[in-house]
Amino acid sequence: MDSGKEAVLTETTAEGITIISINRPHRRNAVDPATAQKLYDAILGFENDPKQKIGILTGVGGTFCAGADLHEVAQMADSSNGQSHLLPFDGHSIGPTGPSRMQIKKPFICAVAGYAVAGGLELSLLGDLRIVEEDAVLGVFCRRWGVPLIDGGTVRLQAIVGLGRALDMILTGRPVGAQEALGMGLATRVVPKGEALGEAIRLAKQLLAFPEYCMNLDRKSCYYSAYDATSFEDAMRQEYNSGVKAVEAESIKGAATFSKGAGRHGSFKLVGKLWKL
Template sequence: MGPSGGTEHGGTEHLDVRREGATLVLTLNRPEAKNALSLPLLVGLHDGWVEADEDDGIRSVVVTGAGGDFCAGMDLKALAGRGMAGEQYRDRLKADPDLHWKAMLRHHRPRKPVIAAVEGHCVAGGTEILQGTDIRVAGESATFGLFEVKRGLFPIGGSTVRLQRQIPRTHALEMLLTGRPYSAAEAASIGLIGQVVPDGTALDKALEVAEQINACGPLAVEAVKASVYETAEMTETDGLKSELERGWPVFATEDAKEGAKAFAEKRPPVYRRA
């Protein structure tokens, strides 16, 4: 059993996977390195996203970090497999050169809602992964930032594209061009994260949000998420047309009938993805 009573399964030596009801919990577990991204960690993340997409029993995903940190970014030595990553992981990367980008949610958007539970450091590659999540909760002492320019590097995990779409451009450019750290309170004030909670409770709050999502109709939830992202770059006219194409089929499902029936009968609905 997991530390919160969930069932453990899968994962790698740097990425723990467990189920909490209908929620898949992915825990970056390399605390001695502030959960810096190693190849085993990236492979575990990638496989977790795939599992969430393929298993209809999973209705939401929570991603978090062990040891009081979320992720301190890329570990170049570990990524190269020097004394840490086994041959099987290098083979995985060779077979799919985009695996690490999918793991960081740069090239992949899971169809289930993804909630980030952040404590401690969430910087560089950690902040880049964050931008691929849907809902974000952080402990009050959490730290965010894109430090790449300070090291003469480029935040190539998608930040120059996505950040300006998620927060006002002036804040995006300040974060990208200064490489300075941001407190949880400041990150919330510019819209990078949604909620700030007492330290040590981010995971509990994320699981609480996940439970609220899990109680909703899964076909409706997935269609709503897809519509939000599909229409983000459309004109309002095109977006409203696309919304109808996504939304009307939901009304014809058995789950929609069950939702209305359960409301009338004053009982919790039992959704069957039908």
């Protein structure tokens, strides 16, 4: 195990953006147990900091994440007589790659460069949005080695791209390029090589301009509908009840902002500035 204290880097900005970077480029940012713990702690710290509004996850050195560190897994196997070191699910909030069992409470963007494969693909699914560089590759590469998806891949991937496309990726393990990922909804935007993080930061700044409470309630309702709703009626009830809170908290002020001239003809210019008046 070679994860020092700098295996995960966290940077915060005064305007409220937290950038979390996996810093193991010598392993293509593969995650060992120590790194998994640090990733979990970093995202939990972002969640618990009221001054930080938007999170970004990226990787250092031109690769997002190559999944679990198989060198570490092999060493475990050599010392365990074939027995798994994995802990039972119940009672443990940290997944094998760290934050995979979290339902992150604030908007979260993944800036994907190079490879996002196996557990790295699963980590990218934590993002509400994925900014993917044009030469990036995503895929369930662990299919080759008999390593299963245990960090949310079978849960989140089908919710994002649909069951049929998810099964294609999961069963074949094949590489998916950026443009195909964009076409299936796995990538939110495709950008030139080297620009994923910059675009993620620009997008985060756009989100910061909007009324926060309303945006987060709508986001929460989307995830409730995708994962928790027991019926269409249940999902609609959750959406309405959350929406009422937003109307009371922000919509009246938002209407006043519109009356001052913001947002006419679909314009987003000055919305944030007028909202804060």
